[in-house]
Every structure is written in structure tokens, then in C-alpha cells.
Amino acid sequence: xxxxxxxxxxxxxxxWKNKVVLIQFLMFPVLGVxxxxxxxxxxxxxxxxxxxxxTMYVGMAPxxxxxxILSEEKEKNTLRVLMMAGVKPGQYLAGIGCYVYFACxxxxxxxxxxxxxxGVWQVLLFFAIMSAGILAxxxxxxxxxxxxxxxxxxxxxxxxxxxxxxxxxxxAMFHDGVARAAKLTYSEQVRILxxxxxxxxxxxxxxxxxxxxxxxxxxGGVFAALYQRRGLA
Numbered sequence: 001x002x003x004x005x006x007x008x009x010x011x012x013x014x015x016w017k018n019k020v021v022l023i024q025f026l027m028f029p030v031l032g033v034x035x036x037x038x039x040x041x042x043x044x045x046x047x048x049x050x051x052x053x054x055t056m057y058v059g060m061a062p063x064x065x066x067x068x069i070l071s072e073e074k075e076k077n078t079l080r081v082l083m084m085a086g087v088k089p090g091q092y093l094a095g096i097g098c099y100v101y102f103a104c105x106x107x108x109x110x111x112x113x114x115x116x117x118x119g120v121w122q123v124l125l126f127f128a129i130m131s132a133g134i135l136a137x138x139x140x141x142x143x144x145x146x147x148x149x150x151x152x153x154x155x156x157x158x159x160x161x162x163x164x165x166x167x168x169x170x171x172a173m174f175h176d177g178v179a180r181a182a183k184l185t186y187s188e189q190v191r192i193l194x195x196x197x198x199x200x201x202x203x204x205x206x207x208x209x210x211x212x213x214x215x216x217x218x219x220g221g222v223f224a225a226l227y228q229r230r231g232l233a
Contacts, residue, residue, distance in 0.1 A: 003087050007095025011069070015103070018072075024064050025103050028057035029110035036114050050114035051194050052170060057107055058133035059166030059187035063141035064158055065100045070145025071154030089227075097138060104134045125197055132212045133190040137165070139219035147226040186215040 015022055032053040039049070073079050082092060108130040112123060144161065148154035169191040172179035182188035189208040 003091040004095045004098065007082075007087070007092055008099050011096060011099040018068075020068055021065050024061040024068075025107055028053045028061065029107045032057075032111055032114055047115050050111050051191065052173075054108065054111035054130065054194060055133075055169045055187055055191040056166040057104075057111070058130060058137055058190050059169070060137075060162050061107060062100055062104050062134045062137035063144075063162050063165065065103070066096070066138050066141030067145040067148070067154045067158045068151065069096055069100070070142060071148045071151040074145070074148075075150040093142070097142075100138055100141075101131075101134060105130070108134075122197055126194065129190055129193045129197070132209070132216075133186055136186040136212055136215045136219060139216055139223055140165075143219055143223035143226055146223060146230060184211065186212045 015025075032050055035049040035053070036047075045051075079092065083089070105127070108127060111130075112118075112126055115126070118126070140161065141158070144154055144157050148157060165185060165187045168178065168182045168185060169188045172182040172188055172191075179188075183192075189211045193208050
């Protein structure tokens with residue numbers, strides 16, 4: 001636990017130096033606040049931007065952050081030095097994972113505030129939905145980071161993948177064909193669950209949780225396979 005805590009503290013300190021990672025945590029929460037307060041259109045659904053940007057945030061921030069951190073530290077041999085100092089791979093991954101998760105939860109808190117007054121059960125359910133999406137996105141980002149030889153290679157894979165998972169839910173709102181395909185992705189199911197939470201006060205379709213869980217298992221399996229093949233160093 002000491003090693004995990006040390007890694008976590010190291011990443012918090014590095015956040016302010018690594019602008020690529022920092023902007024991922026700030027961009028969509030800031031956009032959500034600005035658009036919610038500045039843009040008013042007749043007929044626009046209530047909390048439209050909070051719902052939209054929270055979904056895009058889940059599809060982008062955890063994925064790009066995990067990929068960038070792992071690939072950068074592999075390239076700079078930071079991981080090799082840490083392992084020589086007695087940090088085990090599982091401890092390192094736990095520290096990085098906790099860092100990305102809690103940083104993303106702070107952004108989720110901004111969206112929760114933008115959604116207006118909700119009951120305690122709705123707030124807890126909102127964070128559960130966001131947590132599931134964040135976990136799926138982290139798994140995918142970790143797989144890309146571990147499977148890439150350097151940061152440039154990771155970025156070339158991360159950008160198109162991130163574009164798919166973050167923008168697909170938005171496109172699905174306006175195109176039925178895309179919506180049918182998007183239902184297989186965790187980010188679209190997060191949007192459906194958040195929308196159901198706001199409109200009905202419930203947790204939406206149980207199938208949405210099954211799809212998100214399936215995505216987590218698939219991404220976790222890909223990560224495990226790449227980790228067995230290439231490791232962290």
C-alpha cells in the first residue's frame with residue numbers, strides 16, 4: 001500500500017507538469033459549465049450539455065490519460081527504474097489506476113452539479129454510472145498504453161479510438177443507424193443511463209449495465225493479453 005500511495009502522490013504532482021494529461025481532466029467539465037450557462041435554445045432538452053459532455057468525458061479523459069501515462073513512462077524508462085526500486089507491476093498499475101479514477105471522479109462531480117438538484121439515491125447512481133464508464137475507458141487506455149512501444153505510437157492509436165467512443169453517442173442522437181451500432185459501446189450506454197436517470201429518476205435499462213460490463217471484460221482481456229506479451233518495462 002505504501003508503494004501504491006507513493007505512485008498516486010507522484011502522479012498528482014506530475015499532473016501540473018504534464019499538460020497533455022491535465023487538459024483531459026479539465027476540457028469537458030469547463031465546456032459543460034460554459035455551454036450550460038451561455039447557450040440557451042428554444043426546445044433544447046434540459047441539462048442537454050451536461051448529459052452530452054459527461055458522456056464524451058467518460059469516452060475521452062480516462063482513455064487518453066491511461067494511454068499517455070503508461071506509454072510516456074515506458075518510453076522514458078521510468079517503469080524500469082521503479083521496478084528496480086522494488087515497485088511491483090501490480091502496485092504501479094494500481095497507483096496509476098487510482099489516480100486516473102479519482103481525477104475523473106472530480107470531473108464527474110462538476111457534471112453532477114450541472115444536472116441540478118437530485119436526491120441522494122440519484123446522485124449515488126450517477127456516480128456509479130460514471131464509475132462504470134470510467135473503468136471501461138481506463139481498461140481500454142491501459143491496453144493501448146501497454147501495447148504501444150512509445151508515446152507517439154500510443155497517440156496514433158488513442159486518437160481515433162477516443163474519437164469513436166467519445167463522439168459516437170453524440171452522433172447516435174441524430175442518426176438511427178449509428179444509434180443501433182453505438183448500443184454495443186459503453187459510452188453510448190452511459191448516455192442512455194444518465195438520460196434515464198434524469199428523465200425517470202431510475203437506472204435505465206438493465207441491458208445497459210450488461211453491455212458496459214461486457215466492454216470492461218473485453219478490454220480487460222485485451223489488456224491482460226498485451227501485458228503478458230510485452231509487460232510494462
